[in-house]
Amino acid sequence: MELTERAHWFVLAGDHLIWLDEADRVPHCTRQALPLCWQALAFEEFDLWEGAPCYLHDLGEGESLLGDSSEFGELSPLRQLMMAGDEEGFRLGGRAWQLASFRRSHKFCGECGAPMTPKTGEWAQGCHQGHMAYPRISPCIIVAVRRGSQLLLGAHRRHYQADDPMFTVLAGFVEAGENLEQCVAREVFEESGIRVGNIRYVASQPWPFPHSLMMGFTAEYQSGEIRLQEEELVAADFFELDALPRIPPHGTIARRLIELCRETL
Known part of the structure; x- marks a missing residue:
């Protein structure tokens, strides 16, 4: 990921919560333009939006704030994107949430109980026994x-x-x-x-x-x-x-x- 690449940034937390910018939109900018507290986060690419990559970071269930929220907007319910008429933002935010939720709920294998880790090249979780799990629909x-x-x-x-x-x-x-x-x-x-x-x-x-x-x-x-x-x-x-x-x-x-x-x- 280049620092000068413009992208859409999906930062999730808690239960269906998402960081939005001052205009109540998913931030669309370069990584350099993100608040400093965001720039060190480990993001994963999960989709494209009008040719620009979409990156995801999940703060987890217990996190509610990341530094001073006044820097970059409030932590908002995912439904706010839908209520604002941002259909594509809501769709992609929903996809991001489902992927994050999948990771949260599949830390251990349902067949053997071993720890699971992300599989390279696809959104899946695998254990050392070779058992695989994919996002639930x-x-x-x-x-x-x-x-x-x-x-x-x-x-x-x-x-x-x-x-x-x-x-x-x-x-x-x-x-x-x-x-x-x-x-x-x-x-x-x-x-x-x-x-x-x-x-x-x-x-x-x-x-x-x-x-x-x-x-x-x-x-x-x-x-x-x-x-x-x-x-x-x-x-x-x-x-x-x-x-x-x-x-x-x-x-x-x-x-x-x-x-x-x-x-x-």
């Missing part, structure tokens, strides 16, 4: 269910705010032995009691909370009345597409599915 479905001019939305218990609830489309993890369409039908029925059909794939999005690959679908209501899976949902209902409650922000695949349904009214 968890496949998930997320689905917008239409009933005429209405959309099925739920308020999830894990981030529910009683004073200003956010409603979103339903989602869930793929189980062993099922295909994506089966997962869509099962998750919707389990969470809401609704049967769906005409399941259609739309798009996908990596989602680093913690290491998911979201695969987006649309589906049509077939039958049933709403019956909540209370461990997952606080509330759910069919909302008119021209009168929706608070929904997820732009940059999320949930919002993309909702907007797609609006466009096809």
